[in-house]
Amino acid sequence: MSMRLTHLAVRHTDTPLVEVSDLHFEPGRPVTIVGESGSGKSLLAHAIMGTLAAELTASGNLTMDGQSYDLADRANRRRLWGRAMSLLPQEPGLALDPTMRAREQVAEGAGSFTTDRRAARRSAGTLLASLGLGQASAAFPHALSGGMAQRVAFAAATIGDAPVLIADEPSKGLDQQARAELAKLLKRHVDAGGSLLTITHDLDLARELAGDVLVMKDAHIVERGPARRVLTEPAHPYTRRLLAAEPANWTRPCAHAGAPADAGEPLISGEGLAKAFAGQQLFSDLSLTIRAGERVSLSGPSGSGKTTLGNVLLRLLPPDTGYVHHAEALHGGRLQKLYQDPAVAFPSRILLRDSFGDVIRRHRLEPGRLGKLMASLRLAPDLLHRMPGQVSGGELQRLAIIRSMLLEPALVFADEPTSRLDLITQQETLSCLMDQADRQQCALVLVTHDDALADAVTRRRIPLGPAENAIDRVKTAG
Amino acid sequence: MNASTTTPRSPAAPALRILRQRAVQAAAVVVLVSTACFAIVQSLPGDIAFRIAAGRYGYDQVTAASADTVRAELGLDRPAWQQLLDWLGELLALDLGTSLVTGTSVAGELGLYLSSSLQLAAAALALALAGGATVGALAGARPGGILDRITTLWVSAARALPPFLLGLVLILFFSVHLGVLPAAGHGEAGNIVLPAATLAVGLSGLFARVTRDTVVQIRRSEYVRFAATKGLGERLVFLRHVLRNTGVTLLSYVGVQLLILIEGVVVVESLFAWPGLGHSLVHAIFWRDIPMIQATALALALLVVALNTVVDLGALALDPRPRRREVVL
Numbered sequence: 001m002s003m004r005l006t007h008l009a010v011r012h013t014d015t016p017l018v019e020v021s022d023l024h025f026e027p028g029r030p031v032t033i034v035g036e037s038g039s040g041k042s043l044l045a046h047a048i049m050g051t052l053a054a055e056l057t058a059s060g061n062l063t064m065d066g067q068s069y070d071l072a073d074r075a076n077r078r079r080l081w082g083r084a085m086s087l088l089p090q091e092p093g094l095a096l097d098p099t100m101r102a103r104e105q106v107a108e109g110a111g112s113f114t115t116d117r118r119a120a121r122r123s124a125g126t127l128l129a130s131l132g133l134g135q136a137s138a139a140f141p142h143a144l145s146g147g148m149a150q151r152v153a154f155a156a157a158t159i160g161d162a163p164v165l166i167a168d169e170p171s172k173g174l175d176q177q178a179r180a181e182l183a184k185l186l187k188r189h190v191d192a193g194g195s196l197l198t199i200t201h202d203l204d205l206a207r208e209l210a211g212d213v214l215v216m217k218d219a220h221i222v223e224r225g226p227a228r229r230v231l232t233e234p235a236h237p238y239t240r241r242l243l244a245a246e247p248a249n250w251t252r253p254c255a256h257a258g259a260p261a262d263a264g265e266p267l268i269s270g271e272g273l274a275k276a277f278a279g280q281q282l283f284s285d286l287s288l289t290i291r292a293g294e295r296v297s298l299s300g301p302s303g304s305g306k307t308t309l310g311n312v313l314l315r316l317l318p319p320d321t322g323y324v325h326h327a328e329a330l331h332g333g334r335l336q337k338l339y340q341d342p343a344v345a346f347p348s349r350i351l352l353r354d355s356f357g358d359v360i361r362r363h364r365l366e367p368g369r370l371g372k373l374m375a376s377l378r379l380a381p382d383l384l385h386r387m388p389g390q391v392s393g394g395e396l397q398r399l400a401i402i403r404s405m406l407l408e409p410a411l412v413f414a415d416e417p418t419s420r421l422d423l424i425t426q427q428e429t430l431s432c433l434m435d436q437a438d439r440q441q442c443a444l445v446l447v448t449h450d451d452a453l454a455d456a457v458t459r460r461r462i463p464l465g466p467a468e469n470a471i472d473r474v475k476t477a478g
Numbered sequence: 479m480n481a482s483t484t485t486p487r488s489p490a491a492p493a494l495r496i497l498r499q500r501a502v503q504a505a506a507v508v509v510l511v512s513t514a515c516f517a518i519v520q521s522l523p524g525d526i527a528f529r530i531a532a533g534r535y536g537y538d539q540v541t542a543a544s545a546d547t548v549r550a551e552l553g554l555d556r557p558a559w560q561q562l563l564d565w566l567g568e569l570l571a572l573d574l575g576t577s578l579v580t581g582t583s584v585a586g587e588l589g590l591y592l593s594s595s596l597q598l599a600a601a602a603l604a605l606a607l608a609g610g611a612t613v614g615a616l617a618g619a620r621p622g623g624i625l626d627r628i629t630t631l632w633v634s635a636a637r638a639l640p641p642f643l644l645g646l647v648l649i650l651f652f653s654v655h656l657g658v659l660p661a662a663g664h665g666e667a668g669n670i671v672l673p674a675a676t677l678a679v680g681l682s683g684l685f686a687r688v689t690r691d692t693v694v695q696i697r698r699s700e701y702v703r704f705a706a707t708k709g710l711g712e713r714l715v716f717l718r719h720v721l722r723n724t725g726v727t728l729l730s731y732v733g734v735q736l737l738i739l740i741e742g743v744v745v746v747e748s749l750f751a752w753p754g755l756g757h758s759l760v761h762a763i764f765w766r767d768i769p770m771i772q773a774t775a776l777a778l779a780l781l782v783v784a785l786n787t788v789v790d791l792g793a794l795a796l797d798p799r800p801r802r803r804e805v806v807l
Contacts, residue, residue, distance in 0.1 A: 051706075082708045086707060089704050094701065096704075097722075100718070109708035113710075114711075160709050
């Protein structure tokens, strides 16, 4: 069924967050909205569904199947949910109930669930099996990998046969293979005659989906057209900037800086390392040295053991065999780790100012350095008076970089530091990290599932092969 | 990407681990509580033999001679450590001894006290959960609504009243003023109402508060929102997602509050002359009936361990997530 939006606007008090005059969805033609975080693209999706936060107001009109809906009334579309329009949420790990088995969460989305639970469960089982999740249907969400959880969420969102599917940042945190799987599923929905609206900052996903691309910036759509044209011959300067922010297109000279591989003193040396989980060998007989000032990346798909190898090298996990030696230069906090999600690396109910104050007192640092670092990473000083939840993901990750740089580390270990950030923020954040690493001549180890990113940032890459069946393995956790 | 994996094992393994840990804990509790009780009784002022003789023959009949008889008969003149070792040895042989005052078997009396205490505790807990969780869930459905504000008031009022005071207020109102419920006693159906209500009121406020906050938090969670956009009606979302996840938090909280419940049992039983463990403990202390003190204190301590075990197993059944991360992949 076709869907048309007219004069859509979302406001917070008097600030416009989304202003789109006309949007049209045809069955069989996917629409993808790209843009950076804060451009309003997710709000657009929620305004259509009627799931905006209570403090936001929407206005405009939605026409679907000859029926007209006023977007200001958030309740009038509730009966369409799951049957006529459905939302594939971001972060499937959070969108699945942790206490319910996968098949049950899919079955309850089926139209027959309230009348015939058995039939609903049967069709859920069939749908999951067709997505290659047969054995995962009895698993609880904590035992699913990110890609599997995304497919379970897809099954739950589409089992009610809603013709309109809205996917909100569906590829966040997924590796290339899982993203390709996801794109295939979304296309399957389109090929079956459904309408698809995808909100993403992942240009690769937009390319794979094809169809139309809308580029959104500061509440407005700045460019629209077929994906093939927009993503190869962008007309608007902002679209050009977006494309330039893809790691494969980075041209910064410092991207390949850093000391040559064999120049510096060895900081971390691992000898004959092996680690296995659940009877699965992640790596074995692995020897490597990381030297002062070097830039190394550990890359590979999810489940290949790159984070584990990192944790073994940091001596946070013991290896099954072999040993890890740390040089004297790393002692006293001069080995720092950046985490994937900065929100969990800061205490959530403590002002950032106090968190930083603790680090400065503990290591007897000169307090003025914090201000200088904030300035050089282009962060306003008054950010420190907020809670971690009140600053954006990109800003918080930059604050995490500052926190590790305060200690003048000899080595920074960055574990997927930008996989949750949009392209432009990713580029900004990584160039801040690399600038600081250059300035302090510290070694950088980057863990990433994005090969292009690994090539853009580091000289030396340690690829970790995909573990056998790593993608579809149901974890047996205890 | 980050997830925990371990070698596969049977689903019963975590349950067995809980049972094993709690068994070790129970053994440690037995030794510690027995020794502590013994030490405390020994350090109480007054001559033990005199107090026991008074318990047996009445205050008027107590003379130095009768006290000496008691002392010799019970071996109270032996060194304290010998008496303690004797008790621990008998305990190992599952022999709780005989009451120094009545001369009957402690184990037999303990069984009666335990069952009536359990009755009271179960009734109180059921009342508190039924009332507290229901009110909390309703208040959580409309945060800031009228019911929510009434609940906050109720929680503060219930917390501000200690059980002994609340018990007296209930007796004055229902027994003395209205005359609808008995103030004390045991054996009739109406007897349990007031003591159970006294215990339940304090607990229900806490349960209401925790349920309300958890419901509010879970209703904001991503999985509840996803359940709604999947097409589930409000009632099904509540029954299938909010309720169970609230249960996980509430159950752990009940586990923490059990200690308050057991504490309350001691006070409330004495107040309402309810013949349970708490009541008998107070009497045994008064008469220096050492085996009885030991046995009741031990039973109360083991009751806490047993109830916590039940809570742990219940939480395990409700929430399948691993309790500890063993490895990071």
